[in-house]
Amino acid sequence: MTQIxxxxxTDVALGVHHEGRPRDIDDGFAIAEAINSPEIDLKxxxxxxxxxxxxxxxxxxxEIVALKHASVPVARGAEAFMTDETPxxxxxxxxxxxxxxxxxxxxxxxxxxxxxxxxxxxxEAFAQISMLLIVAGxxxxxxxxxxxxxxVRDFNFENDPLATRIALEAxxxxxxxxxxxxxxxxxxxxxxxxxxxxxxxxxSDTAKYFYENSLAWCRHWTGQFAAxxxxxxxxxxxxxYLKHPEYFTTEQRGWQITEQDTxxxxxxxxxxxxxxxxxxxxxxxxxxxGFVLDVVESVH
Numbered sequence: 024m025t026q027i028x029x030x031x032x033t034d035v036a037l038g039v040h041h042e043g044r045p046r047d048i049d050d051g052f053a054i055a056e057a058i059n060s061p062e063i064d065l066k067x068x069x070x071x072x073x074x075x076x077x078x079x080x081x082x083x084x085x086e087i088v089a090l091k092h093a094s095v096p097v098a099r100g101a102e103a104f105m106t107d108e109t110p111x112x113x114x115x116x117x118x119x120x121x122x123x124x125x126x127x128x129x130x131x132x133x134x135x136x137x138x139x140x141x142x143x144x145x146x147e148a149f150a151q152i153s154m155l156l157i158v159a160g161x162x163x164x165x166x167x168x169x170x171x172x173x174x175v176r177d178f179n180f181e182n183d184p185l186a187t188r189i190a191l192e193a194x195x196x197x198x199x200x201x202x203x204x205x206x207x208x209x210x211x212x213x214x215x216x217x218x219x220x221x222x223x224x225x226x227s228d229t230a231k232y233f234y235e236n237s238l239a240w241c242r243h244w245t246g247q248f249a250a251x252x253x254x255x256x257x258x259x260x261x262x263x264y265l266k267h268p269e270y271f272t273t274e275q276r277g278w279q280i281t282e283q284d285t286x287x288x289x290x291x292x293x294x295x296x297x298x299x300x301x302x303x304x305x306x307x308x309x310x311x312x313g314f315v316l317d318v319v320e321s322v323h
Contacts (some may be wrong), residue, residue, distance in 0.1 A: 026064035027155075027265050028125050029057060030118055032100065032135030033258075034073025034179075038236030046074045046241040047178075050132050051087060052214070052268040053258040056321035058091045059128075062266045065093070069100045069114035073182055077102040080133075090229045101136035105186040105219045111144045112137070119148035128154040130261035131190070135159075139155050139186025142193035147193065150197040156261040160203035160278065163293035167206045170250025177206065180290045187290060188280055195299050203278070203292065204260035204303040208271070212236045212311050215253035216241055218319045225323050233322045249287065256318045260303065263314050270310030274294070278303045 037051030057065045068088065070081045077099065084097045100114025115137050121127060122145075129152050131138050142149045159180035161167065166174040180187050194201050220243060225235035237254075242252040263270055277296030281289050292302045306314065 027062060028064045028066055028127040029265065030069065030121060030127045030129045031065065032071060032114075032118070032129060032131045032133060032137050033084060034071050034075065034080050035087070036074035036080060036233050037083050037087070037233070038297060039075040039079045039083060041075045041079065044245050047072045048127055048237050048240045049158045049254065049256045049258045050074070051083065051233065051236070052256050052318050053130065053262050054084070054131055055091070055233070056086050056259060056262045056317065057093065058088075058093050058174045059185045059323065060262070060266060060323045063262070065095050066125065066127055067117055068095055068097045069118055069135040070097065071100045071114070071137050071138055072102050073179065086232070090232055104134065104183040105139050105189070109140060111140060114281045115144060119145035122148040122151040124169065126151045126153045126187040128152070128156065128265060129156045130178070130250075130265075131155065131163075131260035132261055133292065134182035135190045136141045136183045139183065139189040142188060142189050146193065149193055150199070152194070152199050154200045154202060155190070155194050156202045156204060156264060158205055158257050158261060160205045160290045160292050160300070162207060163232045163291040163296065165207065167210070169210065169248040172248050172250070173275060175206070176287070177290060184280055184288055184290075191278060191298060191300075194309045201300045202261070202264055202303065203300050204264060206257070208305065209257040211305060212255065212315050213251055213253035214241075214256050214315065214318055218253065218315075221319060222322045230323060256315070259318045260314070263317055264303065266317070270307055270314050271303045272307060273301050273303050276300055
């Protein structure tokens with residue numbers, strides 16, 4: 024089997040409490056799946072602020088790698104959104120080193136700050152990205168609703184619109200395939216508390232760690248959004264797309280960052296817009312089931 028070389032850039036916050044509540048946990052499931060998948064050769068994890076402060080994100084990423092006894096380096100990236108004065112950082116330099124040795128897919132599952140900095144400071148290495156997968160973007164004009172609740176944020180994009188623009192423009196200029204797997208895709212599926220219990224029943228240290236550090240977020244989410252049976256594994260879509268593109272329905276679309284009369288800008292996609300992306304719209308006939316099974320069964 025030919026493995027897919029991969030870099031994950033993440034704001035993983037599995038088990039982190041920040042600003043008075045548990046934080047999003049799905050990056051952790053994406054990392055576990057990448058480590059455990061024979062189809063993936065995980066070369067590097069770089070960390071970025073977002074779901075939690077950088078120190079906490081970096082700690083959690085290292086804990087997951089240690090639990091898996093994996094020989095995957097973890098590099099510390101950006102601690103705040105990109106400005107014109109933001110310097111290079113260790114995480115971005117590490118991404119550049121890996122890409123210069125081996126062209127890789129990049130799963131950017133947090134704010135795109137490190138990826139924008141990579142395009143700025145290391146354009147030759149950036150051009151070695153074989154596929155850029157991001158968890159962001161929307162159909163032009165759509166709001167993000169969960170049942171009757173919302174609109175909710177396009178979190179990764181809204182944390183750093185400047186870096187997103189720089190990264191996407193550089194990818195399009197370099198002919199890099201960009202895949203957007205955002206809210207409109209993964210809001211269609213849930214990982215439930217029963218799924219977490221099935222993970223715990225495996226009895227490994229990793230299974231126990233994931234169960235104990237996921238439960239609070241799962242209950243927080245279902246308490247906030249009564250229409251949902253569990254939490255949404257947003258970030259796992261990037262790993263799943265690499266392994267099983269047949270799970271997904273997609274459209275070729277343009278993209279544009281559009282200002283709104285009120286609220287943050289939108290990363291909009293649609294026909295007739297400039298830019299180029301593969302936008303994941305939904306799942307194939309057996310895709311939903313296969314996707315969720317892979318997320319749950321990959322934690323061991």
